[in-house]
Amino acid sequence: MMDRMDGRRECGAFEHWECAAEATAGSFAMICGDEPEWHVEGAAAQSYDGIVAVISIVGDVAWVVMLCLPRDTANAIARRFAGYDIAFDSPDMGDAVGEMVNVIAGDLLARLEAVGVKAEMSLPTVARGTDIEPVQHGRMQTMRIGFASAEGAFDVKLAVTDQLPGREP
Amino acid sequence: MSKVRALVIDDSQVMRNIVMQCLGRSGMGEFEFTEAGDGEEGLKKFSPANTDIVFVDWNMPVMTGIEFVRRLRANPKGGKVPIVMVTSEKTMGKMEDALDRAHANAYICKPFTVEDLQRSVAPLLKEAEARSAKGGGFFSKLM
Numbered sequence: 001m002m003d004r005m006d007g008r009r010e011c012g013a014f015e016h017w018e019c020a021a022e023a024t025a026g027s028f029a030m031i032c033g034d035e036p037e038w039h040v041e042g043a044a045a046q047s048y049d050g051i052v053a054v055i056s057i058v059g060d061v062a063w064v065v066m067l068c069l070p071r072d073t074a075n076a077i078a079r080r081f082a083g084y085d086i087a088f089d090s091p092d093m094g095d096a097v098g099e100m101v102n103v104i105a106g107d108l109l110a111r112l113e114a115v116g117v118k119a120e121m122s123l124p125t126v127a128r129g130t131d132i133e134p135v136q137h138g139r140m141q142t143m144r145i146g147f148a149s150a151e152g153a154f155d156v157k158l159a160v161t162d163q164l165p166g167r168e169p
Numbered sequence: 170m171s172k173v174r175a176l177v178i179d180d181s182q183v184m185r186n187i188v189m190q191c192l193g194r195s196g197m198g199e200f201e202f203t204e205a206g207d208g209e210e211g212l213k214k215f216s217p218a219n220t221d222i223v224f225v226d227w228n229m230p231v232m233t234g235i236e237f238v239r240r241l242r243a244n245p246k247g248g249k250v251p252i253v254m255v256t257s258e259k260t261m262g263k264m265e266d267a268l269d270r271a272h273a274n275a276y277i278c279k280p281f282t283v284e285d286l287q288r289s290v291a292p293l294l295k296e297a298e299a300r301s302a303k304g305g306g307f308f309s310k311l312m
Contacts, residue, residue, distance in 0.1 A: 030280045081280070082183050083190060095183040099257075102228065103279050106257030113260045121258075123180075123228055 014143055014160055016115055020065060021145045023107035024156050028149060031100070032080045036149035048155070050074055051093060052132045053101035057108065059119030064134050064159040065108065067101040073152030080151060089128075098124040104156075134159040172201040173294065174219055178211035178237065179226040179255070184279070188224050188255060191283045197291055208232030208240075217246040221297060222290070225273075227256035227263070238271040251293040253277060 021038050029035035050070040057063040069077065071088055078086040078096040086092045105121040112119055134142065140161040147154050175192065179185045185204050192200050203220070205211040209232040211225060223241070227234040234254060241247035253275045254267045267273045275289040 095181045102257045106259045110259035
């Protein structure tokens with residue numbers, strides 16, 4: 001709880017960031033049965049080898065949401081999501097993790113709408129690799145929210161830019 | 170025994186598998202599936218003579234699910250087939266677009282359970298069965 005409050009104070013540029021954390025926790029609770037614990041980790045990157053699903057939220061805000069799953073966590077959560085084992089290196093793993101970030105984004109949009117923020121989601125993009133970081137035009141800040149679940153630890157990275165489409169930076 | 174012929178449209182193979190597995194476990198009868206990866210492919214594979222119900226995602230490349238629903242409803246041959254949107258879109262505006270303006274019959278948010286599917290789909294299959302029984306169509310063969 002202290003971590004959440006500290007994070008809220010430190011992340012003034014990320015108004016409504018908690019919607020992303022709560023959307024992720026709620027979505028994983030529906031998929032896995034238990035709600036994961038979460039806390040703000042700040043902008044420093046944690047090294048990981050795994051799979052990353054990226055989706056853009058564009059409208060009154062311009063966010064990039066990255067769901068970063070280490071290999072073992074991805075295997076465990078994909079099994080819960082699909083109901084069967086999915087090999088980490090198979091195309092189906094990309095499919096499953098893309099769907100997961102899609103589910104998070106759908107929940108996030110509903111939460112943003114509830115606080116008066118209108119936005120739409122893009123199609124997801126999925127990449128496998130090590131320490132994947134967002135790079136984008138405009139001034140961008142990144143925050144990392146760490147999650148701990150029975151299926152393993154994972155991160156959601158939220159990249160926020162002040163350069164909205166069609167507007168001058 | 171005749172099967173319910175379902176067209177499942179989603180750009181994710183895993184999601185199509187989940188929909189088909191859940192329907193198979195739902196106890197709502199036996200299903201025979203046709204799969205499509207986007208709305209355009211869905212329109213090509215749709216046939217009023219061979220499709221009893223449609224399950225369609227919203228966010229897909231090439232043609233979105235909502236565009237698929239609009240086009241199918243605009244086609245007299247696709248006018249009455251039950252359409253279930255299966256999507257991660259949860260905002261009220263999207264639900265109203267799908268149900269009130271595009272005339273989908275049901276709206277299921279991902280992730281969903283077998284029970285969620287049963288609640289939405291069973292009434293649609295019953296209605297279709299009643300319509301078909303009057304006309305001596307497909308569902309009358311199940312009785």
